[in-house]
Amino acid sequence: MEYYLPRILTTKQQIKQAPSHLPIFVNGIELFQNIQVQTIEFCNLKCDFCPNHYIIYDRIDDKKNGIPYNKMSIYDYTRIVKNLAQLNYNGRFSPYLMNEPLIDKKRIVELISIARQHLPNSFIQIDSNGTGMTEKLLGEMIEAGLNRIQLDDYFDDENAMKMVKIIEAYVNTSTFFGIVSSNYNVTQAKRGEKNKHTHYGPNTYWNRGGLVNVNPDIPVPQKDCGYPSEQMYVKWNGEAILCCCDWEYKVIHGNVLDSSIEEVWTSDSYEHYRKTLKKGRRDLLRMCRKCNKGGCTSEEDRGLNNE
Ligand code: SF4
Numbered sequence: 001m002e003y004y005l006p007r008i009l010t011t012k013q014q015i016k017q018a019p020s021h022l023p024i025f026v027n028g029i030e031l032f033q034n035i036q037v038q039t040i041e042f043c044n045l046k047c048d049f050c051p052n053h054y055i056i057y058d059r060i061d062d063k064k065n066g067i068p069y070n071k072m073s074i075y076d077y078t079r080i081v082k083n084l085a086q087l088n089y090n091g092r093f094s095p096y097l098m099n100e101p102l103i104d105k106k107r108i109v110e111l112i113s114i115a116r117q118h119l120p121n122s123f124i125q126i127d128s129n130g131t132g133m134t135e136k137l138l139g140e141m142i143e144a145g146l147n148r149i150q151l152d153d154y155f156d157d158e159n160a161m162k163m164v165k166i167i168e169a170y171v172n173t174s175t176f177f178g179i180v181s182s183n184y185n186v187t188q189a190k191r192g193e194k195n196k197h198t199h200y201g202p203n204t205y206w207n208r209g210g211l212v213n214v215n216p217d218i219p220v221p222q223k224d225c226g227y228p229s230e231q232m233y234v235k236w237n238g239e240a241i242l243c244c245c246d247w248e249y250k251v252i253h254g255n256v257l258d259s260s261i262e263e264v265w266t267s268d269s270y271e272h273y274r275k276t277l278k279k280g281r282r283d284l285l286r287m288c289r290k291c292n293k294g295g296c297t298s299e300e301d302r303g304l305n306n307e
């Protein structure tokens with residue numbers, strides 16, 4: 001079996017996670033600590049643990065047929081950011097969701113800058129597959145207010161090292177932290193035979209609400225999942241969806257552009273999910289009833305030994 005570096009981290013990996021936030025309550029319900037906002041609905045890869053590997057075909061067809069990617073307008077994005085500012089939001093803010101944020105390359109610096117302007121105390125973070133990353137672009141994003149980037153490498157060590165080099169150019173920037181994570185567990189069919197690496201893990205990936213056939217032998221644990229209590233996920237048209245697994249938009253709690261973030265967050269629909277999950281009753285909830293997230297947390301749990 002051919003092994004590749006499983007994980008490459010930059011030198012400061014111990015620090016600069018989103019700092020602890022001050023809790024904010026709305027109608028007696030604690031506000032989320034993380035929010036992800038989808039500015040564009042597209043990713044250029046198709047990792048086999050991610051529902052995008054089958055959804056992408058439709059979106060590529062759309063593109064070929066001259067139908068542009070769905071995007072959130074700067075106007076709507078700014079409304080959302082201002083709504084957060086009114087709530088004194090100080091948690092993590094991420095201008096990406098179930099997409100590749102650098103597909104929105106022409107706007108990403110402006111998007112970060114708008115968030116920084118209105119949310120001075122938030123920790124701004126993006127995760128990217130790095131395919132559109134350059135040292136110049138990263139510098140501009142940091143200048144605009146980016147605090148953290150995770151570049152996920154899905155190809156090979158050469159690609160990972162290229163990304164490490166880009167991040168290391170900013171290693172002395174005190175307000176910024178970068179990390180490169182290698183994930184050779186996935187197949188990238190588009191990159192040809194040489195990039196079809198042997199799959200060796202991680203063996204703990206979950207099945208994304210039952211949408212992908214990854215580790216199907218991990219049972220659905222009838223226990224809580226913190227996502228609906230801790231994180232809000234807003235898609236390009238303002239709809240707040242269940243979580244980052246919900247690529248088919250099966251569970252929509254409301255629309256933050258039609259009402260407000262606080263109204264949607266405290267809605268009956270969100271509360272139903274939170275309370276039912278806290279009782280450990282995934283079986284009663286759409287998506288969650290098939291989701292094996294948390295079904296095992298380590299390879300030892302599964303009796304696997306990758307030595
Ligand atoms: S895991 Fe990330 S890079 Fe891979 S297909 Fe999904 S969104 Fe794209």
Ligand code: SF4
Nearest residue numbers: 209225243287288291
């Ligand atoms: S249990 Fe439900 S909320 Fe949690 S990740 Fe799975 S589908 Fe999403």
